[in-house]
Amino acid sequence: MTAISRAAQFAQRTAHLRASTIREMLKVTQQPDVISFGGGLPAPELFPTEAIAQATQRVMERLGSAALQYSVTEGIPEMRIWVAERLTRRCGGIFSAEAVQIVNGSQQGLDLVGKIFLDPGDHVVLEDPSYLGAIQAFDAYQTRYLTVETDEDGLVPESLEEVLERADPFPKFLYLVPNFQNPTGRTLSGRRRETVVRICEHFGLPIVEDDPYGELRFEGTDLPPLLSYRSTAPIIYSGTGSKIMAPGMRIAWLLVQDEAIREKIVLAKQGADLHSGTFAQYVFHEYVSDGDAFDAHVRRIAQTYAHRRGVMAEALAEFMPEGVRFTRPAGGMFLWVTVPNVDTAELLKISAASKVVFVPGVNFYSGRDVHDGMRLNFSNATEKNIRLGVERLAHAIRLYQR
Numbered sequence: 001m002t003a004i005s006r007a008a009q010f011a012q013r014t015a016h017l018r019a020s021t022i023r024e025m026l027k028v029t030q031q032p033d034v035i036s037f038g039g040g041l042p043a044p045e046l047f048p049t050e051a052i053a054q055a056t057q058r059v060m061e062r063l064g065s066a067a068l069q070y071s072v073t074e075g076i077p078e079m080r081i082w083v084a085e086r087l088t089r090r091c092g093g094i095f096s097a098e099a100v101q102i103v104n105g106s107q108q109g110l111d112l113v114g115k116i117f118l119d120p121g122d123h124v125v126l127e128d129p130s131y132l133g134a135i136q137a138f139d140a141y142q143t144r145y146l147t148v149e150t151d152e153d154g155l156v157p158e159s160l161e162e163v164l165e166r167a168d169p170f171p172k173f174l175y176l177v178p179n180f181q182n183p184t185g186r187t188l189s190g191r192r193r194e195t196v197v198r199i200c201e202h203f204g205l206p207i208v209e210d211d212p213y214g215e216l217r218f219e220g221t222d223l224p225p226l227l228s229y230r231s232t233a234p235i236i237y238s239g240t241g242s243k244i245m246a247p248g249m250r251i252a253w254l255l256v257q258d259e260a261i262r263e264k265i266v267l268a269k270q271g272a273d274l275h276s277g278t279f280a281q282y283v284f285h286e287y288v289s290d291g292d293a294f295d296a297h298v299r300r301i302a303q304t305y306a307h308r309r310g311v312m313a314e315a316l317a318e319f320m321p322e323g324v325r326f327t328r329p330a331g332g333m334f335l336w337v338t339v340p341n342v343d344t345a346e347l348l349k350i351s352a353a354s355k356v357v358f359v360p361g362v363n364f365y366s367g368r369d370v371h372d373g374m375r376l377n378f379s380n381a382t383e384k385n386i387r388l389g390v391e392r393l394a395h396a397i398r399l400y401q402r
């Protein structure tokens with residue numbers, strides 16, 4: 001059989017699968033002298049390697065083969081209880097461990113949500129711009145998007161209302177990242193949170209709240225997750241250990257209070273991978289079960305990122321040509337730079353030659369063609385490289401403008 005006739009047998013949905021620019025770019029960044037603001041990698045020097053080694057040792061001594069056996073699809077009881085308690089603390093409500101589904105990275109959670117809700121041609125409501133990985137996950141289900149405007153306070157409720165009033169067919173859910181959004185770093189303001197929940201309630205639209213960065217706040221006061229608000233519209237909350245512990249563990253969770261949705265998710269997860277790794281779940285739980293040490297660890301990450309965000313913002317103010325604007329996020333791992341009249345996808349070619357890379361903003365938009373934005377990651381570079389990288393980037397912009 002030739003390669004061409006084999007390709008002809010692929011499912012139609014594969015035509016919607018796009019190569020991720022980010023993954024492609026990560027290949028370029030393997031060169032040691034390239035400074036990357038492109039990926040979304042946490043700082044590896046903050047991974048608690050020693051404590052994880054000790055936790056692994058304790059799990060093996062205490063549980064032995066039980067930690068290596070198949071386990072239930074929903075996740076090990078210890079992990080589900082830990083997630084329910086942590087969210088109860090953050091939200092002020094009371095969540096039961098029953099509502100928790102452990103998943104293999106929140107990326108899997110997004111895929112499972114797509115799998116249970118989306119038929120070809122269905123619509124999903126997204127912030128514009130929105131997280132590229134979510135778009136990729138939903139694309140596999142041949143989805144179309146309705147986009148909602150955003151500003152410095154996150155999603156604009158009036159725009160959401162307008163979109164929902166006009167929507168035909170009616171969308172299946174709203175996907176949003178309310179805290180320190182990927183890609184813009186912006187946060188949905190406290191005032192808008194309840195409004196968004198009420199609008200979705202009014203229209204009967206489920207909400208998928210993706211919150212990988214909520215615990216990485218540098219300044220200001222914590223805002224309640226949308227999950228905190230009582231709502232007749234189902235809220236599917238997605239959290240992850242990737243940014244507060246280590247992404248290689250692939251431990252993440254969904255909290256879903258709606259029983260019917262949860263049942264479908266369990267069935268979809270069973271078909272996908274039976275369950276998340278038993279061993280990883282036990283080690284993760286063993287590590288986080290010393291609550292004070294874990295909280296101190298999360299604070300240390302936030303402090304380091306706060307410092308790096310500050311260094312990047314200062315360098316941008318110092319080196320960038322006039323007219324360049326940037327966000328100054330109060331948490332998370334990304335900031336967003338707008339370079340008026342510059343196509344940042346073209347700029348990337350020049351900047352890569354100057355050995356600094358970023359993600360062009362156009363990749364995150366599904367509603368409009370916006371070419372003058374770029375996402376910069378500040379968690380994964382040293383202070384020295386952040387300054388040097390921003391200086392190189394400013395130089396690349398000047399070359400482009402010539």
Ligand SMILES: Cc1ncc(COP(=O)(O)O)c(C=O)c1O
Pocket residue numbers: 040104105106107108131133177182210212239240241242247251252
């Ligand atoms: C908004 C958002 N959702 C989900 C993910 C995926 O995280 P995980 O490692 O839990 O799959 C990321 C990772 O960058 C993200 O930024």
